[in-house]
Structure formats: C-alpha cells, structure tokens
Amino acid sequence: MKKKVVIVGGGFGGLKAAKVLADYPDLVEVTLVDKRNYHLFQPLLYQVATAGLSPADIAMPIRNVLSDAKNVTVYLEEIKSVNIAHNSLETTGVSAKYDYLILACGATHSYFGKDHWEEFAPGLKTLEMATEIRRRILMAFEMAEKEADENIKSEWLTFVVVGAGPTGVEMAGAISEIARQTMEADFRNIDPNKTRVILVEAGPKVLASFNEELSLDAKKDLQHLGVEIMNQTMVTDINATGVALKLPDGKEERIKSRTVVWAAGVKPSAINSTLGVPLDRAGRIIVTKHLSLEAAPNVFVIGDQAHFEEEGGRVLPGLAPVAIQMGAHSAKNIIRMIKGEKVREFKYLDKGQMATIGRKLAVMEFKGLKARGTFAWLAWLFVHVYYLIGFKNRLFVLMQWTWSYLTFSRGARLITKKNWQET
Amino acid sequence: MKKKVVIVGGGFGGLKAAKVLADYPDLVEVTLVDKRNYHLFQPLLYQVATAGLSPADIAMPIRNVLSDAKNVTVYLEEIKSVNIAHNSLETTGVSAKYDYLILACGATHSYFGKDHWEEFAPGLKTLEMATEIRRRILMAFEMAEKEADENIKSEWLTFVVVGAGPTGVEMAGAISEIARQTMEADFRNIDPNKTRVILVEAGPKVLASFNEELSLDAKKDLQHLGVEIMNQTMVTDINATGVALKLPDGKEERIKSRTVVWAAGVKPSAINSTLGVPLDRAGRIIVTKHLSLEAAPNVFVIGDQAHFEEEGGRVLPGLAPVAIQMGAHSAKNIIRMIKGEKVREFKYLDKGQMATIGRKLAVMEFKGLKARGTFAWLAWLFVHVYYLIGFKNRLFVLMQWTWSYLTFSRGARLITKKNWQET
Numbered sequence: 001m002k003k004k005v006v007i008v009g010g011g012f013g014g015l016k017a018a019k020v021l022a023d024y025p026d027l028v029e030v031t032l033v034d035k036r037n038y039h040l041f042q043p044l045l046y047q048v049a050t051a052g053l054s055p056a057d058i059a060m061p062i063r064n065v066l067s068d069a070k071n072v073t074v075y076l077e078e079i080k081s082v083n084i085a086h087n088s089l090e091t092t093g094v095s096a097k098y099d100y101l102i103l104a105c106g107a108t109h110s111y112f113g114k115d116h117w118e119e120f121a122p123g124l125k126t127l128e129m130a131t132e133i134r135r136r137i138l139m140a141f142e143m144a145e146k147e148a149d150e151n152i153k154s155e156w157l158t159f160v161v162v163g164a165g166p167t168g169v170e171m172a173g174a175i176s177e178i179a180r181q182t183m184e185a186d187f188r189n190i191d192p193n194k195t196r197v198i199l200v201e202a203g204p205k206v207l208a209s210f211n212e213e214l215s216l217d218a219k220k221d222l223q224h225l226g227v228e229i230m231n232q233t234m235v236t237d238i239n240a241t242g243v244a245l246k247l248p249d250g251k252e253e254r255i256k257s258r259t260v261v262w263a264a265g266v267k268p269s270a271i272n273s274t275l276g277v278p279l280d281r282a283g284r285i286i287v288t289k290h291l292s293l294e295a296a297p298n299v300f301v302i303g304d305q306a307h308f309e310e311e312g313g314r315v316l317p318g319l320a321p322v323a324i325q326m327g328a329h330s331a332k333n334i335i336r337m338i339k340g341e342k343v344r345e346f347k348y349l350d351k352g353q354m355a356t357i358g359r360k361l362a363v364m365e366f367k368g369l370k371a372r373g374t375f376a377w378l379a380w381l382f383v384h385v386y387y388l389i390g391f392k393n394r395l396f397v398l399m400q401w402t403w404s405y406l407t408f409s410r411g412a413r414l415i416t417k418k419n420w421q422e423t
Numbered sequence: 424m425k426k427k428v429v430i431v432g433g434g435f436g437g438l439k440a441a442k443v444l445a446d447y448p449d450l451v452e453v454t455l456v457d458k459r460n461y462h463l464f465q466p467l468l469y470q471v472a473t474a475g476l477s478p479a480d481i482a483m484p485i486r487n488v489l490s491d492a493k494n495v496t497v498y499l500e501e502i503k504s505v506n507i508a509h510n511s512l513e514t515t516g517v518s519a520k521y522d523y524l525i526l527a528c529g530a531t532h533s534y535f536g537k538d539h540w541e542e543f544a545p546g547l548k549t550l551e552m553a554t555e556i557r558r559r560i561l562m563a564f565e566m567a568e569k570e571a572d573e574n575i576k577s578e579w580l581t582f583v584v585v586g587a588g589p590t591g592v593e594m595a596g597a598i599s600e601i602a603r604q605t606m607e608a609d610f611r612n613i614d615p616n617k618t619r620v621i622l623v624e625a626g627p628k629v630l631a632s633f634n635e636e637l638s639l640d641a642k643k644d645l646q647h648l649g650v651e652i653m654n655q656t657m658v659t660d661i662n663a664t665g666v667a668l669k670l671p672d673g674k675e676e677r678i679k680s681r682t683v684v685w686a687a688g689v690k691p692s693a694i695n696s697t698l699g700v701p702l703d704r705a706g707r708i709i710v711t712k713h714l715s716l717e718a719a720p721n722v723f724v725i726g727d728q729a730h731f732e733e734e735g736g737r738v739l740p741g742l743a744p745v746a747i748q749m750g751a752h753s754a755k756n757i758i759r760m761i762k763g764e765k766v767r768e769f770k771y772l773d774k775g776q777m778a779t780i781g782r783k784l785a786v787m788e789f790k791g792l793k794a795r796g797t798f799a800w801l802a803w804l805f806v807h808v809y810y811l812i813g814f815k816n817r818l819f820v821l822m823q824w825t826w827s828y829l830t831f832s833r834g835a836r837l838i839t840k841k842n843w844q845e846t
Contacts, residue, residue, distance in 0.1 A: 036838070037561060037565060037836070037837070037838045038836070038837050038838070054477040054478065054479045054480070054835075055477065055835075055837055055839065056477045056834055056835035056836075056837055057477070059837050061609070061836045061837075063609040063610065064609050064832070064836065067608045067609050068608075070611075073611045073612075074568075075565075075568065075569050076562075076565040076566075076568075076569070076838070077569070093569060094569070118844065119844075122843065126840075126843070127837070127839055128839055128840050128842070128843040128845070129843050131839075131843070132843035138460060139499075142460060142498075142499040143499075145497075145498065145499075146498050146499070146500070146516060146517070185490045185491075186484070186486040186487050186490050187486065188493075188496045189496075392826055392830075392832075392834060395822075396819070396822070396823075396834075399818075399819070399822070400819075403815055407815075409487070409815075411479055411815060411819075412477075412478075412479035413460070413461070413479075413484045413487065414460070414461050414478055414479055414482050414484075414550070415459070415460045415461070415499070416478065416550055416551055416554075417549075417551050418841075418842065418843065419551070419841065420545065420549070420551040420552050420554070420555035420841065421541065421542075422551070
C-alpha cells in the first residue's frame, strides 16, 4: 500500500521534495498543492520589477516541471489549515488526508504592522507585485517627461527603496542604471542626472549578512552608481507623496517621492498559526533536527517557513539553497520512515551568498572566500542561470542578459494596466 | 518657423507617420500622444492569449522606437476631444494647438450594444485582455483537473470562440492545440480528447474576407484540429456558464462553457463623435482621397479609425498594411503642404492577407495567388517576424517559435492575478 504524501508549496523546497519523491513511485503517491500554477525563481524577481526580464522568463508551470513525475499530481489550491492530530489539511477546494506532510509555504513581506503602507510601497514577493513596481517606475519617468512644475518633476524623479538587503540593493542599483543609462536617449525633457535613488536602511550597513569588507564594497559600488545611502534611518510613515524618516541623530526628515519600493521585513505564511505548534518570534515554525515537528514526526516544515537552528545556534536564513537542501532532506527522511529506517539530522552545506549591484558590479562570499567586481558579477550570472528551472528559461534569460549588456537596453519596458477591462 | 504636427496613437499608422516626419527636422516639430507607453504588434496578440509569447515579445516602448527621432516628443496621454475649428485638442493632461493633426486612434471591440457580455467573453484588443484570456484558458484546465463532477468538468473543458475572422480562427486553432498537444503530459485527470473547442460565426463561412476555396481549406484544417464550427449561428446571450445560440434553422441551443472568447465586432475610437464630421455606419470617420477631412484639410485620419473608399467603392479593411501605408502617405502629404506642393491621393498597394490555423496550417492570398499548408504557414511566420518592430523582438519571437515547434510546448503558461495586492 503506497503512502500518501502531500506537499504544500511549489517553491524551491517543495519542488525539490517532489522531485526526490518522484523516484519512489512504488512507495509514495504525492500531491503537490500550490496557490500559483508556476514555480517562481524569486532571486530574479527584481529583474522583472526593473523591466529587464519578462514574468515568463523566471516562472515555469509546476505541472510542467513535474510532467514526468507520474506519481505526483498537482492541484491549484490554497491551503487554509492543517490538523496535525488528524493528519488532515483543508484547502480552498478540498480537505485531504495524508500519511506524510511537507509544508513549504514560504514567506511574504511584512510592514511591521503598518499594512496600509503597502499601497504606497509595494514589496517584491510575487510576479504581480513585480509588474506593479515596474509600472510605477516606468510611469514615474513618463509623468516627469510631461511635468512643467520643476518641484513635482523632481518628486517623480526621486525613488526610495526601503531595506538594504540583497533585494533592496539590487533594486536601487537597477533603478539607478535605468535612469542613467537606459532612459537617457528616449526622453526629451528629463535630465538623468536629476534622478535620485535613495536606499534607506534601519541598520548600520548595506548587505548586513555579508562580511564587513564586502558590505563596504557594495556601499561604494552603489554610490558610484549614484545611489544615496541612508543608514540607521527608520521609516516612520509612507504616503502617496513620500516617506517620513527618523535620522540617526533623532531628527525627522521627509523625502518627497512618488515611487517607493519596500524591501524590508519578511513574515512567514499565515497558515503557521493554525497548527498549534511553537513558533519563533518571527512567526516561523520551530522544527526538530530532522526538519519535522516535535508533536508530529510525519509533518515536515522547510524553507522560509521553518525555524531551524544549526549546531552553535545559528538559525538558517531564508535562502534558496537552504530551501532546496531541506526539500531533498525531508523527502529522503520520509522514504527512510516508510522503509523503516532511521531518520537523519539535517546539516546545511553552506553555499555562500551573493548579490548583484549593477553592470559588472557584484559581491560574493563562499567559505571565507570573497570576491567583488566583474568576477563576482559573472559568477552571479552563472549561478542564477544555472539554478533557473528549465533549459528554455536558462537559454532565454542568458540571451536577454547578453542583449541588455550589449545594448544598454531593457527588454520589458511595458506599463500595463491593473484591470483588464481598462482601455 | 517649424510647423507643429500632433499624432494621436502609436499603432502601425501613427508610428509610421512619426518615422516619416522624423526625416524633416527642419520643417516639423512632432508630438506623438498615446495612452500606452508601447507600440503593440496586434497580429500576434492571440499568441499572448494562448501562452505562446510574452507581452514584451510583441510590444516595444514607443519612445524607444523613436529614440533617434529628435524632433519627435512622446507623451503618455489619452485624447479627450478635438476641435478642428480651433486646431486644438484636449488630452487627459493638457490641451495643445497643432498646425497639422494625424488621428490614428485605432479601434476596439464591440459587443453590438451588449456590453455586459464583456465580463464573460473578453475580446482581444489589449495586452491586459490577452493575459486575462490566457488566465481563463489555463485556469479552465486547472479547474477541470480537480473537478470530480463530470458535467462541470466538461463545462471547464468546453471553449467557445465567437467570430470566425482571422483572430477567431487563430484563437480556436491555438486552444485546440494547447488541449491536444501541449497539455497532455502535464495533467493526470484530464482526457484531452474530451476538450471541445467551438467556433461560432454569424455568417456562412470562416475567414469570410478570403477567397471561397481558402475559406473551405481553413474550415477543413480547423476541423482536423478538432474545432467544431457552427456557421450562420447567432449568439443571443452570454453568461458565466455558457452561451445561448440561435441556430441556422431558427432553433435555440445552449452551450455550457466556462471560457468564452469574443472575436466578433469592432468599433472605432470614442473620440470620433467629438469632431462633428461625417461618420460611416460603423462609426469610422469618412476621409477624402488625401486621407484628410473634407472640413479640415490639415487633419488626417488613418488606419482603423478611417473610412476610406477606393476607386470602385471598396472600403479598405482594418489591416496593418493599410494603416502603415496611410501613415506614410499622410505624413508625406503634410510635408507637401508645408512645402507648398500639391497633396496626392492615397492608393492602397494590396499586400494580400493571411491567417494561421495551427502547426504547419495556414492560408494566404496575394494578388490572386493562393497558398495553404506548410508553405503558407512559413510565409505567415516570416511576414510576422519581419514586420515586428525592433531587431530584438524579431530574434526572440523567432527563437520562441522555434522552441515551441521543436518541443510542442508553450513558454508563457502563467496564471497571474488580476490585482497585485492579491497573494
């Protein structure tokens, strides 16, 4: 009798788990549930937001990825709750029983309780948000082009990015490049040098998770691109015409800007609170060394949704390599349990980290090695193309990048409407 | 003193006019106004609706196309009214004076007074409508995959296309191919042979503007792909669960379907009625042999917006080659007027017509020559790639098509949400 495994989420972790379980068609029957029909390559989402790539370049239909995995059935459903005592879960459409469950629901962005900021400062978590940010950035230049009032014009030409982690750094660098390189020839009434890109960060450094030296390098590279960096600065309010800030010296300042991008907080899926299991302060589910729940050894939680503490106390960050390794490990542990073998503890094999800042500008670190500049940038390109799912996506992204590199242009500068009935 | 020319619309006609006028920087200062920031290659819009291409593949920022045309300024504005007595026009943002005006506002789809049908049967005129249709088609398969009730499942697997002109034929053929070729491996609970694609046409033939023989060929090709054709059938109602029809024998029939696509009527821009000049029954502006208004020789109307009667009485159809030739001609007539030369009459150089039905299936006619099958299909591919604007778009579309041809897959199978704040 085959065991029923349900995987919730088709991100890096869930997809990897499904692929591993696909090798055991005689042992498991797998159902993968996701509220989207596609796997999204989130590390490149900022490229959609900055008109470099199209949504389809970084997304792949989950059922297409799992086309050959005949023991896996994919359903487009959103999870509502999990009952670990009854081995059952509820989605928007159905309720289902499972023998083993893998939760890989990821995370979304958090406004630290100020959810009304979202309207004025979209975060970068979904394709729709990315195209909305793209719409806002491109629209700002269009509005500036026809604005006669110099004050309002400069508000349209001021861009604020909140949060200087990898996403914020990538966004700020890309917006600055758009203004200074891509757009110059196309506008008649805009001086690219009057564009301001301001990166606001509550902490003392950009790319705080990186080594001190690389963090400083990244700062210099950003400044070289014309990005103004405001460290130890808190956002106290955001509305349609700008951001209110609290500066390091405690003074208040208002930046007038019509385009704000949120790249700060992250919060886990809302499902977490339905399980009745311990969560960490950030709301993530605390898992055992085997990636399962203390209260239910047949329930695994992986990726951004999980709080996993390494030997020595470090909690693993929300990175793709972490999710992928957890996906593979949880799937293998399930197979071990079915075979009556002993489950194994999860050990993260550190893949390092990297962030790109702009053309031939990037930083990376890997097992104590550090790199910066063209080499790091090429490594960044290579790794991101390599990990994209689907040969076709790899090929087309590589071609888009080659094209952009040679021509200084961006291929997806479309301002699309929010509503399909709007003409 | 340079003359001020305003062009409204960056479609085939308006863009061509701008390019011609760009060659006379000493004579004219040009403003091009469009409510979109991109030129859309409408003949390939159905490929976005059927997940074959991405929006950015068939759209190009207008200001980028006109980057080198230094005497052309582009504004993202929507036109509200034209006052031909005062040589002025009003847009959403500004009012402007002109010496010469070219109206190239195109057309939108018409529901013959039943505008409430739009919600249930989107037309195919904008990128947003194309991605909405894509969403509905892909969602129908997702819903069918998880539906236990066989009756409802068959409603999800029934697709109705209204109107058998080139767009309707291309849509019906593509949906049938998606069901029978692309999707087969990816679903576990759908029998592709149970998919129905029904093409409903009020007239007696498909592709009525084509030669009789080619029309019959197209019909056979469609049937070969599994499309059911209902000729001389009127749509009497459309709602969320299907279409009510009046059959040739006068009887009524209801087709249960969750996905209906509108490819029937076309109506011109709403601006037409603000000019106070004669319109034809379809609402198009009647133009002189010079493409200008009888009442205002400095105002030209071109493309789908114009009613132009050839020698012999044929009114030119709403096709890209017609708009392009009119764009060039109107621009040249303006230059002639400025130079004090005599304006010339417009003569359409017939470029023939073509429609694609599916893989290696197409029909074309050109100056009495007819072709069908692989040759016509290759000619269709070549012509469409050739006329795409921008080398990059040509290259990428060609690559996408090569990829799809070799793999039987479609590259943009994304179901995106309507609202960016929806997660």
